Amino acid sequence: MLALHTMTTKPWTLDDCARHYPPAGVQGITVWRQHLEGHIPQHAGDRLRDAGLDIISLCRGGFFPAPTAAERQLAIDDNLLAIEQAHGLGTPMIVLVCGAHPGVPLPEARQQIADGIAAILPVAQQAGIKLAIEPLHPMYAGDRSAINTLAQANAVIDQLHSPKNLGIALDVYHVWWDETLQSQIELTAKHDRLYAFHICDWKTPTLDLLNDRGLMGEGCIPIMQIKTWVNQTGFTGPDEVEIFSTHYWSIDQHDYLKKITQSYQQLTTM
DSSP: OOOOOOOOOTTHHHHHHHHHHHGGTTOEEEEEEEHHSSHHHHHHHHHHHTTTTTEEEEEEEOOOOOSSHHHHHHHHHHHHHHHHHHHHHHHHHEEEEOOOOSOOOOOHHEEEEEHHHHHHHHHHHHOOOOEEEEOOOOGGGGTBSSSSSSSHHHHHHHHHOOOOOOOOOOOOOOOOOOOOOOHHHHHHTTOOOEEEEOOOOOSSOOSSSTBBBTTTSSSOOHHHHHHHHHTTTTOOOOOOOOOOBBHHHHHHHHHHHHHHHHHHHHHHHH
C-alpha cells in the first residue's frame, strides 16, 4: 500500500491532501503536526477517513535531549500533547525523531532520550498509541537525533525492557548505508518492533542535507533490496513516501504527485 507523509507535499493543506491523495492511488497518510494546526484532531481524522485514507501515524514527537531539566520537561509535555492529538486523530502511532543538542554529549543525549520515552510510555499505552523511534542519519547526530542506527534504537528499547508499544520506524534515507542493516531489520522484526517503513532516495550530489531528497529511483539507495529484506520479515505495513525537497515543493504539486506515484509504480514493478 502506498502512503504519503503530508510533509512530502508540504505546500498543501491537510484538506488538499485529503482531496488529492486518493484519486492518485494513495491509500494512507501520515500527518505531520504542523499540518494539523488549526484543526480539531477528531474532525481531521474523520475527514481523512471519509476521503478513504488510512491514517498511518502522527509525526512527530521526540526531541528529548536538552541541557536543563526545565527544557527536558517542556519536551515531555509536548510529547504528551502529541499523544493526545494522535488519540483524537484516531491514529495508532507516533513517530519519534528523538532529538540531539550540541551542548549535550551523545551518551548523555541517548540516556535523556531513554528517560524521555520512559516518561511518556505509560500515557501512550493507556491511550492505545504505539511509539516508533526513527533512527536518523549520523549527519544529524549533533542537533536532530542521537539515535542514528537500528542497533541504537533497539538498544533503547532493550534498556526500557521491551515495552509492547515501543518500536522502530525504518527510513531508508537514514539507514541505507549501514552494513548491518539486513541483520538489524531481521532482529527488529523478530522482536515485533518494525512499525513503519519510509522511502525516498539519496541524490548525488546532495545540495541540501535536509531538503534535497529524491524520488524513488532518482538516487543511490538500493530501495528494492531494503524493501525485500523488510517484506521477508512478514512486515505488512504501507510503503510511506517521505520526501523533503525544496525543489519539489516549488513545483506544481499535482505534477509532483504524479511523479511520486509513477516512481513508486516503477519501483514496485522492477
